[in-house]
Amino acid sequence: MTKQPPTDExxxxxxxxxxxNDEPFVIECEAxxxxxxxxxxxxxxxxxxxxxxxxxxxxxxxxGTLVITQPTTxxxxxxxxYATNEWGTEIGRAxx
Numbered sequence: 001m002t003k004q005p006p007t008d009e010x011x012x013x014x015x016x017x018x019x020x021n022d023e024p025f026v027i028e029c030e031a032x033x034x035x036x037x038x039x040x041x042x043x044x045x046x047x048x049x050x051x052x053x054x055x056x057x058x059x060x061x062x063x064g065t066l067v068i069t070q071p072t073t074x075x076x077x078x079x080x081x082y083a084t085n086e087w088g089t090e091i092g093r094a095x096x
Contacts, residue, residue, distance in 0.1 A: 025071045029064030029081030029092045037083035037090075039064030044077045064092075 031037045039059070041048040050057045056070040064081045081092040 025068040025075075025096075027066045027068070027079055027081075027094050027096065029066070029083065031064070031083035031090050033083070033085045033087065035085050036062070037064075037085045040082045040084070041066065042080040042082070048079065 029039060029041075031039075041050060041064070050059060050066055056068060058067050058069075059065065060067060064083055066079075068075055076096055079094045079096060081094075083090045083092075
């Protein structure tokens with residue numbers, strides 16, 4: 001992994017309403033490899049389908065990094081990023 005969350009807790013503030021100047025919350029996950037790795041996420045030990053939250057959670061193109069534009073208490077948990085290619089799997093962890 002070239003970028004992954006720090007080993008300590010990542011914190012975000014849940015606001016009553018979203019301000020257009022608020023910064024998104026980012027959970028980094030990026031790996032290098034040939035062929036390019038495929039990414040998947042788990043949250044609290046279960047597969048995390050971030051696409052379900054497409055109005056506020058996205059993944060950076062070509063990376064595993066998740067961007068949460070409107071964090072809520074629902075987003076609190078332990079996240080694991082898996083970057084896999086034919087040579088193996090790297091794992092990154094974050095407590096949010």
